[in-house]
Amino acid sequence: MKLLAVRRLLRIQRVVIRYQLDELLFALHLPLWMRVLGALLPWRWLPRKPLALTRGERLRLALEDLGPIFIKFGQLLSTRRDLLPPDIADELARLQDQVPPFPAAESVARIEQQLGAKVGDVFARFETEPMASASIAQVHAATLKSGEEVVVKVIRPNLRPTIRQDLAWLFLLARLAEKASAEARRLRPVEVVSDYEKTIFDELDLLREAANASQLRRNFDGSPLLYVPQVHWDLCRPKVLVMERIYGIQVTDLATLADQRTDMKLLAERGVEIFFTQVFRDSFFHADMHPGNIFVSTRTPWNPQYIAIDCGIIGSLTPEDQDYLARNLIAFFKRDYRKVAQLHIDSGWVPADTKVNDFEAAIRTVCEPIFEKPLKDISFGQLLLRLFQTARRFNMEIQPQLVLLQKTLLNIEGLGRQLYPDLDLWSTAQPFLERWMRERISPLQLLRNLQSQAEQVPHLSQMARDTLERLSLPASAPAAPATANGHRSLRLLGAALIAGGVSQGITLSLLAWPAWLMLGGGLYLIVRR
Structure with a gap:
């Protein structure tokens, strides 16, 4: 050694x-x-x-x-x-x-060792010549005994x-x-x-990649935006991954996409929508979306759908990071640099003793030249990059999830503008961000948050579930007769929501806590009648 x-x-x-x-x-x-x-x-x-x-x-x-x-x-x-x-x-x-592939005999031997069976016993057809070879693994085409076409990914030996x-x-x-x-x-x-x-x-653990792919597929199940191939779990092992084989056009093959009359504007906009949906709705985003991992379906070019593969690297954000990131982006495009600086301090991204005036001035100096351009020419990715570089002077610790986010946004943005050079990223993203922010502070969402946070208090959690069920009933549905215990439970829940409103006023924005107070007070008064 x-x-x-x-x-x-x-x-x-x-x-x-x-x-x-x-x-x-x-x-x-x-x-x-x-x-x-x-x-x-x-x-x-x-x-x-x-x-x-x-x-x-x-x-x-x-x-x-x-x-x-x-x-x-x-x-x-x-x-x-x-x-x-x-x-x-x-x-x-x-x-x-x-990179150069490793010998087919070694690939077959590893697959057989991992599956505990001969390749011929598992697959009706197995192509020893790899479809692609990368630094960690290589991929072979195969057909299952059932006739389904699959790809078999195998980790390089002795790695x-x-x-x-x-x-x-x-x-x-x-x-x-x-x-x-x-x-x-x-x-x-x-x-x-x-x-x-x-x-x-x-x-090196392909079971992790398989789990990521399954989750991403579930998040976009039935969606016209994104398709993720199905994982064949019974044939997956730490060093071997078997999943559905997909056929599509590589996203950078602009000539072929044009030949099938793909709606390029819609395709570019959907790439942006997929990114923001993954980041803000799911907090689970594919963080390796380079062109080699993205294809476009050939089925409905007028209503184009992306296909994503290779889910080995996945990013996620905490609810707090989601909230601060969305507010930062909105504040940026309103040129509210004071708010951007304050959000960084409030989030803990920069030290609490940072002088907000100095930080605001530094951000303004960096961003004002960018905003001299038309909105469609402003790069979100470059904006975040310049922000991080500026914030580092103020001892900002770059979080790994933010680095993955920036990398993914740069990939998506560059790809979108390659597909449709006039893509206005802001007009595509703004409605999504503003709708997401409104939903975050809606009374029903706040009640769901309370239910989630009350898991350690079974009685309060049950009250939250009962109230959500009542609120979800159609207007025509007969309401269940209220009992004394039900009134008491709702009054307690209303009081808890009022208390939650006070705490929200301390810990969150001025936009959120009045909704808690109104919801809690409303419930309390309704049942009092």
């Missing part, structure tokens, strides 16, 4: 020398001892011809040369535009997800030891960078590697 680690280190060193990555490092403001140490490196004494490549190109080519684990790391790194210079982020975003070994070197390089340079510390390389470690080990 030690010999393998040394050989891997020598391989990394050769790549560093080939692409002159040490020149990038020593161009930083390093401590004196680091510059002296660098001057003593043997290869730096030898004449080297300058590479006719940008620093981003050199880094991208080096990661490609180092293999699948480093390629995957580069892909993840490219999403951290809040940390990287734009030229490096743009170049890393070009990393391709195609975990390689990942651990490469992660150890990545952590070492990250710690050295943090010690060497204040600029490197600002990029927080150890934190970036830690995020990568969690992401890549999560992706």
Whole structure:
């Protein structure tokens, strides 16, 4: 094992020398001892011809040369535009997800080991030539004995030891960078590697991906917006995933989409609607929506439907983050920078002792030039990115879920404008956000929230359920006769809602708590009669 680690280190060193990555490092403001140490490196004494490549190109080519684990790391790194210079982020975003496939015999052996049966006993047909091969897994086409066409995704063999070994070197390089340079510390390389470690080990468990796909399919069951292939759970294992094979047009194949007369404007708008539905309605969003994972159904081009695959990376937001994010976006487009600054402080995204006036001025300085453009030309993703970069100066801690959100929004937005360049993202999103905010503070929704929060108090929870059932009855339905106990329960519930209104007035916005008071007071007065 030690010999393998040394050989891997020598391989990394050769790549560093080939692409002159040490020149990038020593161009930083390093401590004196680091510059002296660098001057003593043997290869730096030898004449080297300058590479006719940008620093981003050199880094991208080096990661490609180092293999699948480093390629995957580069892909993840490219999403951290809040940390990287734009030229490096743009170049890393070009990393391709195609790597040489591993031998078919190894793939078949792994599938048979995981399923506990011969491939011929499980599938009527199995194509040994993979359809696609990525850094973590590859995919084969197959047909079940029942005649259903499926795809079989299988994790690369012997991947975990390689990942651990490469992660150890990545952590070492990250710690050295943090010690060497204040600029490197600002990029927080150890934190970036830690995020990568969690992401890549999560992706090694295909049962997690299958569960994500099933949930996303359930969220959009019967929806004309999005279709998610069915998972065949009886054939899923930690290293093997079997799901329905889909046929569609890759979303970036604009010529084919045009040939079938796809409504491109509606397609672009539906992409935005899918994103906001996942984020705000479900708090469960596909966070890896690059073009390779998105297709368009060929069935109804005048009423286009997306197809999503590869649900290995899923993001979610807390109710508090959903609320603050929606209010931020609405405040941004009203240019209410004071509210944006205050929301960041209230949410805990920046420290409570932040001077709101200074933060407001910084946000205004960043955002005013953006709003000189027509609304349709304003990028939500770039707006969030500039906001995060500004907020970092005020010690904002970037939450992982917000990074995933920003990455997904950039993907969706770029895709939407590629499909329909005149897409007005704001006019598409604004009605959804404003409707969602109204529903959040409706009396019926607040009562549902109370029911959810009262699970630890069975009597109060039952009262909330009874009241919801009464409110849900059609107007023509006969009301159940009220009893003394029922009156007492509703009066108690009304009092609880009034108390909830007071607490909401303290913890939430001025928009929410009057609804609690009105609902609680109304119930109390009704039953008193």
